[in-house]
Amino acid sequence: MLLTPKEEVYHRIGRLQKELNSANVDGFLIFQNVNLFYFSGTMQNSVMLIPREGEPLLLVKRSLTRAQIESSLAHIVPYTRLTELPHAMSTLWRKSPTKLYVELDVLPAWLYLRLTELFPEIEFVNGSEPVRKLRMIKSRFEIEQMKQAAEIARAVYSEIPSFLQPGMREIDLSAELEARFRKRGHQGLVRAHRWDLELYYGAVISGANMSYPVPFEGPDGGMGLSPAVPQGAGEKPIQEGEPIMVDMVVGYNGYLIDKTRIYALGHLPEDLLKAHRFALEVQKEMTELLRPGNSSRQIYQTVMKKVEESPYQDYFMGYGDNKVRFVAHGIGCEIDELPLIAEKPDLEIRPGMTLAVEPKIFFPQKGGVGIENTWLITEDCPKKLTDFPDDLHIL
Numbered sequence: 001m002l003l004t005p006k007e008e009v010y011h012r013i014g015r016l017q018k019e020l021n022s023a024n025v026d027g028f029l030i031f032q033n034v035n036l037f038y039f040s041g042t043m044q045n046s047v048m049l050i051p052r053e054g055e056p057l058l059l060v061k062r063s064l065t066r067a068q069i070e071s072s073l074a075h076i077v078p079y080t081r082l083t084e085l086p087h088a089m090s091t092l093w094r095k096s097p098t099k100l101y102v103e104l105d106v107l108p109a110w111l112y113l114r115l116t117e118l119f120p121e122i123e124f125v126n127g128s129e130p131v132r133k134l135r136m137i138k139s140r141f142e143i144e145q146m147k148q149a150a151e152i153a154r155a156v157y158s159e160i161p162s163f164l165q166p167g168m169r170e171i172d173l174s175a176e177l178e179a180r181f182r183k184r185g186h187q188g189l190v191r192a193h194r195w196d197l198e199l200y201y202g203a204v205i206s207g208a209n210m211s212y213p214v215p216f217e218g219p220d221g222g223m224g225l226s227p228a229v230p231q232g233a234g235e236k237p238i239q240e241g242e243p244i245m246v247d248m249v250v251g252y253n254g255y256l257i258d259k260t261r262i263y264a265l266g267h268l269p270e271d272l273l274k275a276h277r278f279a280l281e282v283q284k285e286m287t288e289l290l291r292p293g294n295s296s297r298q299i300y301q302t303v304m305k306k307v308e309e310s311p312y313q314d315y316f317m318g319y320g321d322n323k324v325r326f327v328a329h330g331i332g333c334e335i336d337e338l339p340l341i342a343e344k345p346d347l348e349i350r351p352g353m354t355l356a357v358e359p360k361i362f363f364p365q366k367g368g369v370g371i372e373n374t375w376l377i378t379e380d381c382p383k384k385l386t387d388f389p390d391d392l393h394i395l
Contacts, residue, residue, distance in 0.1 A: 013056060028050045030047065045062045150374065156181055204245070206242055208365045221322050
């Protein structure tokens with residue numbers, strides 16, 4: 001089992017403590033799984049207290065034994081209920097804190113109300129945004145995990161020609177991919193920050209199904225298997241002469257990459273070939289703009305100006321109900337990290353950011369084409385982590 005190194009954990013805590021001091025906040029009370037993993041190295045059922053200065057405290061319901069194995073924190077103790085938090089806080093702060101960060105955008109309302117009952121003297125403010133901005137800059141350790149995820153994706157995508165056959169259903173293709181991913185080390189879960197955003201591996205879709213309306217905030221369509229899971233692969237048979245989109249998220253040791261390639265059996269119509277070439281042009285121009293110091297909003301506006309001058313304005317980044325207003329999203333422990341290449345929020349591109357750049361074009365009744373790669377922002381030009389040919393894969 002690969003554990004997060006001690007120096008990595010404490011470096012993250014140190015960055016957060018600088019933010020706490022800058023914002024004049026006494027500490028962070030962490031409940032969300034991904035933030036627990038990020039700052040402690042474990043994702044056991046627990047609560048973490050990080051003061052503005054000094055050692056943090058991890059309070060563990062279950063499993064204390066596993067938390068002590070996985071986390072390098074100095075202070076890991078058992079606890080059973082929220083009413084124990086006041087005593088735990090008294091061990092960290094000589095003077096009672098007056099302002100604490102909590103994850104207000106995802107914290108259940110009942111839990112927030114309970115905290116206000118337990119600590120009427122404390123002002124709880126949203127800490128998710130500053131922490132998401134910390135997490136958008138990846139360390140060497142984090143990048144290595146993403147590279148491992150990308151290698152799993154590369155290996156499995158390269159095997160697709162050996163088992164993709166006409167007549168097989170989308171769900172058959174998806175299941176084959178999922179099994180191969182898992183055997184190579186895919187962690188199995190794909191996490192998102194937003195409380196109601198659900199995703200299972202990704203989308204394996206074909207032909208007209210690629211524009212079928214979905215609730216998920218991405219450009220891909222997909223009928224899914226039922227209204228209970230209204231996205232992704234369905235029972236549609238895959239046919240010759242139509243695009244097959246394999247848009248999958250691969251996770252390794254907590255870190256994700258996002259990757260899309262287009263396959264086809266036999267041939268594709270010329271209009272789809274031309275649209276794919278346009279998507280590759282957009283990707284190329286975007287990667288030239290993804291340099292430190294540039295504005296995410298200005299990059300988006302530049303891309304959209306190119307799209308508006310093309311025949312693809314109505315089809316770019318989703319058709320009809322599926323159209324979205326971004327062309328790239330941050331990715332790391334969660335699929336919906338910062339930054340977004342969109343109108344807002346406007347963030348400065350910085351080294352260490354990792355983004356999934358996904359210019360795609362969808363046509364009703366025909367399907368879609370396009371590309372998605374996960375990129376690492378460096379001091380110079382961005383580096384493609386999901387190394388694999390971007391061309392159409394016509395078998």
